[in-house]
Each structure stands twice: as structure tokens, then as C-alpha cells.
Amino acid sequence: MRITRHKAFKKSLRFFKAAFDFVDPFHIIADPSFIDSAVVGQIKLKEDLSNILAGRVTPMVTECVMCHLRKNGRVNTPALLVGKSCYRLKCGHDGKNPLSPSDCIISQLEKENPRHFFIASQDDPLKARARAVPGTPVLSIHGNLLMLESPSEESRQSAEHRELKRRLPKLSEQNDDEGSSSSEGEDDPTRPKKKKKMGGPNPLSMKKKKSRSVTPPPVQQGKKKRVRSKRIQELTPIESI
Numbered sequence: 001m002r003i004t005r006h007k008a009f010k011k012s013l014r015f016f017k018a019a020f021d022f023v024d025p026f027h028i029i030a031d032p033s034f035i036d037s038a039v040v041g042q043i044k045l046k047e048d049l050s051n052i053l054a055g056r057v058t059p060m061v062t063e064c065v066m067c068h069l070r071k072n073g074r075v076n077t078p079a080l081l082v083g084k085s086c087y088r089l090k091c092g093h094d095g096k097n098p099l100s101p102s103d104c105i106i107s108q109l110e111k112e113n114p115r116h117f118f119i120a121s122q123d124d125p126l127k128a129r130a131r132a133v134p135g136t137p138v139l140s141i142h143g144n145l146l147m148l149e150s151p152s153e154e155s156r157q158s159a160e161h162r163e164l165k166r167r168l169p170k171l172s173e174q175n176d177d178e179g180s181s182s183s184e185g186e187d188d189p190t191r192p193k194k195k196k197k198m199g200g201p202n203p204l205s206m207k208k209k210k211s212r213s214v215t216p217p218p219v220q221q222g223k224k225k226r227v228r229s230k231r232i233q234e235l236t237p238i239e240s241i
Contacts, residue, residue, distance in 0.1 A: 113135045
């Protein structure tokens, strides 16, 4: 049973990582009800949350949550000490007139939880409001066990919409390529078709081939060779002297 539960947690965590870009370290906002249950179940927030999410975690509380814990500090001092050990998230609300913990936490999620917060709560109305915000994982405690809920329907629909947006540029590029290739092969039906003119024979093909005439090499003009007369050639050496 425990192995099956951990497999379900890993599957849910993979969903939020892939669809909504959740990365380590994970930021977890805890409300007073969750902190109270952690004290009762002897759960160490940082260590046990890190084990269930298989990564580094940063437990957080808002200023309004701390105001609520201070009011109940005399009744539940251990919960106040746990709240003080968490990272203090500035919510921007007036400390003199703080919001309720649930309203303050929901305001941190904004439209689609762009800061990738986990919500840790035992309050059913708060968990329902958190599930309605796409991309919001919800953690809770059952007995002394931490639980990561499966993605809500709103998160699944938002994930499909995001995936479609990612694919749209690729699909449009593919359609553009197909359109350009088809336009090269086929004429645009909206444009009027031009009538083909009947052309005559190619005038270049009608020309007679020129016969190549062989020209004799040019005669070199220079000094004429000096030819000795036969009489001088026939003289003997004695006569020539």
C-alpha cells in the first residue's frame, strides 16, 4: 500500500513539473491548521516534506498566518515555534488588520500560481479554493502521514491548453511549409488564369550553321636568307685566295 501511495505521489509531482514547470526547491505555504496537525502527528516539516517530494523544500508562512499563530500562541506554543522556523513570506497586508489565513494564502496564488506554490492545509474550504487555481498542488496530513493530492480537473484542463499553445507554432510552421510547396506546384485559384500564347518555332533553331573556314597561318615577315652564288661555292680554296 505504501509503495502504491508513493508511486501516485511521484506521478502527481511529475505532472506539475512537466505541465507547470515546478522545480526544486519547492515552496510550500502552510496554514495554521496544517501546522497544528504537524505538531500533533510529530511531523518535521522540512525533513518529511523533502522526503515525500524527493527534493529540497522551503516551508513558508505569510504574515497573516503568523498573526493568527501569535493570537493562539498561549494555547498552542509548539505551533507558534514551528511557524517561526518557516520562511516568512511578505504578503503585503496590514499587520494591524490582517486577512484570514485562507484569504491571504489564496491571494498569493494570483491567477495561475505563477510563483509555483504548494498549499499545505487541513482546511477543506481552503483546499477547494486552491484546487480551483490551475497549477496548484495541495498537501495534507492524514494521521501522521503526508499526502500529495492528485491534480485537480482545473489543473488538467490548463495543462492541455498549455500543451496546445506549445504545439501551435510548430503546427503553423508545418502548414506554412505545406502551403508554400503547394503554391509552387499549383496556381492560386483566386487569380485569373493567363491564356497561353501559341508561339512559333524558335528563331535560333532556324539559323543556318556557320561553316568554319580554315585560315592559313600568317606568313612571318623578316629578313630574307642570304644565298651564296654557285660560283663562290664551286671555287677551290686556291682560287678563292
